[in-house]
Every structure is written in structure tokens, then in C-alpha cells.
Amino acid sequence: MNPPLAIRRLVEKAIYLRELTPEIENEINYELTRLGYISDVEYEALELLMSEMDAGRIRLIPSL
Secondary structure: OOHHHHHHHHHHHHHHHOEEOHHHHHHHHHHHHHHOOOOHHHHHHHHHHHHHHHOOOOEEOOOO
8 A cells, every 4th residue: 555545545445345344444553553643634534434433334343
């Protein structure tokens, strides 16, 4: 993934699939750790993901 918008692309993927898989969640966490910060655009994408999950439009897939 390209570093500048990697988190945003992962959020887009979760929204498209309508689920946050362990793989997507791990990739988001990896990018957050690797970068140490996020841009305003990526912060807004994460806020959108959380609001969609709170509204029940995105389901969290548990790890096995």
C-alpha cells in the first residue's frame, strides 16, 4: 500500500465489504504504528468507519 493514504484505502475496503475483518484491522494498526501519525484525511476516514460501525452498517468480524 502507498503510505500517504494507506489507512483511507483500508477504510474504503472495509466500507465496500461492509465488514471490518481481522486482516483489515491488523493492516490499519500496522500503518498507524509504522507512521506514528495520520493525516487529517485518514483521521476523517477512521471517524467515518467508526460511525458506520456504531450505526450497524459495518460489522466487526472476530478473529478465530
